[in-house]
Amino acid sequence: MTVNGEVVTRDVEARLLLVHFLRDELGLTGTHWGCDTSNCGTCVVLYDDEPVKSCTVLAVMAGGHDVRTVESLEWEGQLDPVQQGFMECHGLQCGFCTSGMLMSARALLDRDPDPSEATIREAISGQICRCTGYASIVRSVRWAAEHPAGGVG
Amino acid sequence: MTTTTPMGHGRMLRKEDRRFVRGRGRYVDDLQLPGMLHLAVLRSPVAHARIVSIDTLAAEAHPKVKAVVTGAMLAERGLAWMPTLSGDRQAVLATDKVRFQGQEVAFVVAEDRYSARDALELIDVEYDLLEPVVDVRRALDPDAALIRDDVPGKTDNHCFDWETGDAAAAEAVFARAEVVVRQELVFPRVHPAPMETCGAVADYDRIEEKLTLWSTTQAPHAHRTLLSMFAGIPEHRIRVVSPDIGGGFGNKVPVYPGYVHAIVGSIMTGRPVKWTEDRTENLVASGFARDYVMQGEIAATREGRILAVRSHVLADHGAFNGTAAPRKFPGGFFGVFTGSYDIEAAYCSMTAVHTNKAPGGVAYACSFRIAEAVYLVERLVDMLAAELDRDPVSLRMQNFIRPDQFPYTSRTGWVYDSGDYPRAMELALQIAGYDELRAEQAERRARGAGEPLMGIGVSFFTEAVGAGPRKDMDMLGLGMADGCELRVHPTGSAVVRISVQTQGQGHETTFAQLIAEELGLHPDDVDVVHGDTDSTPYGLGTYGSRSTPVSGAAAVLAARRVRDKAQLIAAGMLEVAPDDLEWSTAQGGGRFDVRGVPGSGVTIQEVAMRAHGAGDLPDGVEGGLDAQISYNPDNLTYPFGAYICVVDIDPGTAVVTVRRFIAVDDCGTRINEMIVEGQIHGGLTDGIGMALMEFIGFDEHGNCLGGSLMDYLIPTALEVPDWETGTTVTPAPDHPIGAKGVGESATVGSPPAVVNAVIDALAPYGVRHADMPLTPSRVWEAMQGRAAPPF
Amino acid sequence: MQVPAPVEYARAISVEHAIGLLGRLGEEARLIAGGHSLLPMMKLRLANPEYLVDINDLHAELGYxxxxxxxxxxxxxxxxxxxxxxxxxxxxxxxxxxxxxxxxxxxxxxxxxxxxxxxxxxxxxxxxxxxxxxxxxxxxxxxxxxxxxxxxxxxxxxxxxxxxxxxxxxxxxxxIRPGGSSAYAKVDRRAGDWAVVAAGAALWLDEHATIADARVGLAAVGPHTTHLPEVSRALRGREPSEAAWELAGGIAASACRPVTDSRGSADYKRHLAGELTRRTLRTAWERARERGGASWR
Structure with missing residues (x-):
């Protein structure tokens, strides 16, 4: 599969979950996990450009597909606007759900560069944040929408 | 009192976010050590049973398994039981019986996490089933099964009794009161469920005889002391590291058997061992919260003067009393159940019992049971308002402790430090547009059928946080003080080492701001070190909203001690008397100038270089620029707030929608407005969760019905509104910058606001009360005039 | 995190290939598509297939x-x-x-x-x-x-x-029959949760704007999805009206077999079966009327 733009090839057990492949095999520990039942969304990555829960995909199933994780957002030393937005608007506290939220936010803005509050809430509704109460996450995504080139002048 | 200056306090982006947004946080499960093994725990499938036999042969034969450990093996080493934070004991692995579903029975250490999990399937345990004790109300029945037969002489499931207030005085008031309202209020069992589950990596170095334990703990120093006392490893041979923590909310205060398993596993194998809970383990076996059945009574005059509040609490502490609360406060700080009101008498008695449920109690951002206390009094006040046909706001206003009464000693002996309750309530009313909301409600009710049922709920809370004064408060004999070490380097940057640990509260930012404000440095020039017992001073950790009130005070006082020393050095540099100098930060940095001559003096950086540099220092002044503090607070701090919740209920489906939520918080001086707001937003979401959906239930066999995030529901972005917040600032008189804690305020204050709103909406149906969680089914049952369904 | 038991894996490249793999691998083989039902069950070890046949590559063939x-x-x-x-x-x-x-x-x-x-x-x-x-x-x-x-x-x-x-x-x-439309309504305890009760309704109007046919399917009120032929019989030939929806709702409430569980009481679910049947039929009718208005004139 391709992970963050690089082709990776590994021999793994068929049962290995994608999230463990990313974390344990590739050392990409930015993707976290928080439940067993596909409910928390902590493990969201982009799978062929769409948000997917990587705890509910086998690594072997991802063979031939494109996976992007939070580690890919920063590009040539420049933070993605969603990363900047989360910093500017206090879109995170403990940081645990943040990677998944950032990936969903990125995918949303790629499809809809000017999403409404309701659209943003819907887009992150499969991901639980226990810290922020979501309003600041919504504002963070709006910030990114309003600063498509980032905030560094 | 300055609340916002360019130097330190005020909105500032968080330093820690730089790593989190890049996915570069370092959580316990991220840790990979060479040769690391993985641990999985076999848990009891039943709530109460005698263990007949455990067969581990097949598991031991698994090619990737390195060790299989049972309770019997631990018992040989005296490690089968460990102390809990409340002085009870808890099985590390069950030896005789299992006492709750999910209890630890055996563990496996294997080459990888999948193999460890596979090997659990190969362990065969034979159980002899016993009658479970599930219903808290029947735990003390003479025929109830005895849960704690491990305790010599124990004949029933009684855990403890506790009382506060004056029973006779309260009885006298109730006997003559014109109006008395009584209600049983159940605050059900809920769970903090941080997004990161609990876990640990233990690495025992046999050569150095030193244990390093990376763990998801909110209290690394307290854990180290406990582990040393229990496991017999000298305390200086244990290093507890709490790296980035994915949320705590109280769930990560206790010492869990899994931590001990990892330690034992590492000692046995000589290799690092990682244990990470899965979500079911977290929900069924780790520290729950609440689980109080409260008989509440409130007495008043017909004119609405509240005279007394009384309650009896039946507390479910589960199979082992795993409560984390100061020793003299087995019921936590429930004693503040008199709320924000000036009343004549109060009394509470509490009976705590054991049941065949997970151990714990006091977790989930409750400020040591204040969530329960606030819920009790705020529901009772609302019910009194309904009884008297009074507006719930005006009734509260009539009975508030007045601003001129502070410091105010409550009828249960708590000394409220400062407050201006009417001001906070009025601000909340103004933000809400309270009169307009009531007018809209009246219009909708007049229009009748088909209209959403609109409800407006009010709550007002006072918390007691920042435990606490050593004379009153300790855990297992450890005083609840916190330390701080501050060093200013020669070039004027600084490092501050603190004894509390962030789980998302932003300590790396706010503590830098505190030091920066006091020393006239830029916060970027202050590094905050925390969460490692080898490199931070002793203290009891982050919970009970105590970081800012206790450790924050320690940091400020350390900085002031450094500044005092800097003043002596500056006086020497300028050849003037110290008293001739004045301190300012107005020029963009801290400096001492000769009084009345701006620009005449030296900067803090110049003083720092001098403190470390060549040349004489004034007589009696040592080199270096540092200070160490162990702060013992004189009193708790008492943050407060006024909350208003607006709900709409679909009359056909009974689905509750939270339309608006207005929160005015007064936590004294705010260090970082942005972070304070974030703490409040999160707590409000918790409150909506508890009020509407979060619930750990059990069936009659003691099976946990909330054992996954499919069953234990936590609000998503679609269940919560955009928060409307307001601020008043009443500084804390006993805190050096006037700050009070805020981490739990909203979790404590919001559940009654939501419930009061739902009950208000249901007033046309004659509903006076319904217990949480107010799921659509429960709301509908209440509309039919019936009690809630059994789950 | 809970993890699946060991399993063998094969990818199907066509429907025939998948059928062949299933036949060759035997009863312990399971298809996996999105995986969002099967993998959680495998993680909890409630499902323990020996073989998985991945049919995601069939999306080009079967995703339309x-x-x-x-x-x-x-x-x-x-x-x-x-x-x-x-x-x-x-x-x-x-x-x-x-x-x-x-x-x-x-x-x-x-x-x-x-x-x-x-x-x-x-x-x-x-x-x-x-x-x-x-x-x-x-x-x-x-x-x-x-x-x-x-x-x-x-x-x-x-x-x-x-x-x-x-x-x-x-x-x-x-x-697709003329004059029809449909609607769905679900009550859940929280977004993303399974239904407490859900109802789907489809309704067809004839050229006189009376009900030619109607069908209701209920979720979460019985051992499997509940089809209510009694509703269809009762509504055929009737004028669309609140009385008709009431009648259908009453039938739905009495015909279903809900049980009390952590999602709600049996009584409440029965009530919802009626309420959601009424709502979805009403919405389906309103939609059919809008569409019908265009096509018949």
């Missing part, structure tokens, strides 16, 4: 939404998100968009498939009620060829369907 004049054909590998976002589908069967909005959550909808949802046969599953209301048929392919099973015969019980071993559900066919 074809809206014809008399029939809608949905490939079984069509993902929830595709069903949600399809405007042609929403134009003829608005019930799909109603339902897909409240099925699970966006990342799950990006993976989960129509076929996977139907074959899981969870009594609370939404698309089964949708397909029941729409009088859909399921195309099942095996080594011996293709058979078409009406929705009423598809579910054999909780978690049990008419799809045999070494067979694949390949397509769902929905008849």
């Amino acid at each position: 939404i074809e809206v014809g004049p008399t029939e809608v054909r949905l490939g079984a590998m069509t993902r929830h998100r595709e069903l949600l976002e399809s405007d042609p589908l929403a134009a003829v069967c608005p019930i799909f968009r109603d339902a897909e909005r409240v099925i699970a959550d966006p990342p799950v909808r990006n993976r989960g498939t129509l076929g996977g949802a139907l074959c899981q046969a969870d009594p609370s599953e939404d698309l089964s009620s949708v397909c029941t209301a729409l009088d859909a048929s399921c195309v099942i392919q095996g080594a011996d060829g293709v058979r078409v099973v009406p929705m009423d015969d598809f579910h054999r019980g909780p978690y049990e369907t008419a799809v045999g071993h070494a067979e694949i559900l390949t397509e769902v066919r929905i008849p």
Whole structure:
């Protein structure tokens, strides 16, 4: 599969979950996990450009597909606007759900560069944040929408 | 009192976010050590049973398994039981019986996490089933099964009794009161469920005889002391590291058997061992919260003067009393159940019992049971308002402790430090547009059928946080003080080492701001070190909203001690008397100038270089620029707030929608407005969760019905509104910058606001009360005039 | 995190290949599509297949939404998100968009498939009620060829369907009759939760604007999706009216068999069965009237 733009090839057990492949095999520990039942969304990555829960995909199933994780957002030393937005608007506290939220936010803005509050809430509704109460996450995504080139002048 | 200056306090982006947004946080499960093994725990499938036999042969034969450990093996080493934070004991692995579903029975250490999990399937345990004790109300029945037969002489499931207030005085008031309202209020069992589950990596170095334990703990120093006392490893041979923590909310205060398993596993194998809970383990076996059945009574005059509040609490502490609360406060700080009101008498008695449920109690951002206390009094006040046909706001206003009464000693002996309750309530009313909301409600009710049922709920809370004064408060004999070490380097940057640990509260930012404000440095020039017992001073950790009130005070006082020393050095540099100098930060940095001559003096950086540099220092002044503090607070701090919740209920489906939520918080001086707001937003979401959906239930066999995030529901972005917040600032008189804690305020204050709103909406149906969680089914049952369904 | 037991894995490159693999690997082989029903069960070790046959590569072959004049054909590998976002589908069967909005959550909808949802046969599953209301048929392919099973015969019980071993559900066919529309409503305790109760309704008007036919499918009120033929019988030939919806709601409430559980009391669910039947029929009628108004004049 391709992970963050690089082709990776590994021999793994068929049962290995994608999230463990990313974390344990590739050392990409930015993707976290928080439940067993596909409910928390902590493990969201982009799978062929769409948000997917990587705890509910086998690594072997991802063979031939494109996976992007939070580690890919920063590009040539420049933070993605969603990363900047989360910093500017206090879109995170403990940081645990943040990677998944950032990936969903990125995918949303790629499809809809000017999403409404309701659209943003819907887009992150499969991901639980226990810290922020979501309003600041919504504002963070709006910030990114309003600063498509980032905030560094 | 300055609340916002360019130097330190005020909105500032968080330093820690730089790593989190890049996915570069370092959580316990991220840790990979060479040769690391993985641990999985076999848990009891039943709530109460005698263990007949455990067969581990097949598991031991698994090619990737390195060790299989049972309770019997631990018992040989005296490690089968460990102390809990409340002085009870808890099985590390069950030896005789299992006492709750999910209890630890055996563990496996294997080459990888999948193999460890596979090997659990190969362990065969034979159980002899016993009658479970599930219903808290029947735990003390003479025929109830005895849960704690491990305790010599124990004949029933009684855990403890506790009382506060004056029973006779309260009885006298109730006997003559014109109006008395009584209600049983159940605050059900809920769970903090941080997004990161609990876990640990233990690495025992046999050569150095030193244990390093990376763990998801909110209290690394307290854990180290406990582990040393229990496991017999000298305390200086244990290093507890709490790296980035994915949320705590109280769930990560206790010492869990899994931590001990990892330690034992590492000692046995000589290799690092990682244990990470899965979500079911977290929900069924780790520290729950609440689980109080409260008989509440409130007495008043017909004119609405509240005279007394009384309650009896039946507390479910589960199979082992795993409560984390100061020793003299087995019921936590429930004693503040008199709320924000000036009343004549109060009394509470509490009976705590054991049941065949997970151990714990006091977790989930409750400020040591204040969530329960606030819920009790705020529901009772609302019910009194309904009884008297009074507006719930005006009734509260009539009975508030007045601003001129502070410091105010409550009828249960708590000394409220400062407050201006009417001001906070009025601000909340103004933000809400309270009169307009009531007018809209009246219009909708007049229009009748088909209209959403609109409800407006009010709550007002006072918390007691920042435990606490050593004379009153300790855990297992450890005083609840916190330390701080501050060093200013020669070039004027600084490092501050603190004894509390962030789980998302932003300590790396706010503590830098505190030091920066006091020393006239830029916060970027202050590094905050925390969460490692080898490199931070002793203290009891982050919970009970105590970081800012206790450790924050320690940091400020350390900085002031450094500044005092800097003043002596500056006086020497300028050849003037110290008293001739004045301190300012107005020029963009801290400096001492000769009084009345701006620009005449030296900067803090110049003083720092001098403190470390060549040349004489004034007589009696040592080199270096540092200070160490162990702060013992004189009193708790008492943050407060006024909350208003607006709900709409679909009359056909009974689905509750939270339309608006207005929160005015007064936590004294705010260090970082942005972070304070974030703490409040999160707590409000918790409150909506508890009020509407979060619930750990059990069936009659003691099976946990909330054992996954499919069953234990936590609000998503679609269940919560955009928060409307307001601020008043009443500084804390006993805190050096006037700050009070805020981490739990909203979790404590919001559940009654939501419930009061739902009950208000249901007033046309004659509903006076319904217990949480107010799921659509429960709301509908209440509309039919019936009690809630059994789950 | 909980992890699956060891399992062998094979990728199918065509329907025939998948059927062949299933036949060769035996009873312990399971198909995996989106995986959002099966993998959680495997993690909890409630499902322990020996072999997984991955049919995600069949998305090109089985991921389609074809809206014809008399029939809608949905490939079984069509993902929830595709069903949600399809405007042609929403134009003829608005019930799909109603339902897909409240099925699970966006990342799950990006993976989960129509076929996977139907074959899981969870009594609370939404698309089964949708397909029941729409009088859909399921195309099942095996080594011996293709058979078409009406929705009423598809579910054999909780978690049990008419799809045999070494067979694949390949397509769902929905008849399009004139004058019809549809709607879906679900009560859940929280977004993304399974239904407390959900109802799907489809309704067809004749040229006189009376009810030619109506169908209701209920989720979460019995051992599997509940089809209510009594409602169809009661409504045929009736004038659309509040009284008609009341009648249908009453039938739904008394015909279903809910049980009390942590999602709600049996009484409440029975009430919801009635309430949601009324609401969905009313919405379906309103939609049919709007569409009919255009096509008949």
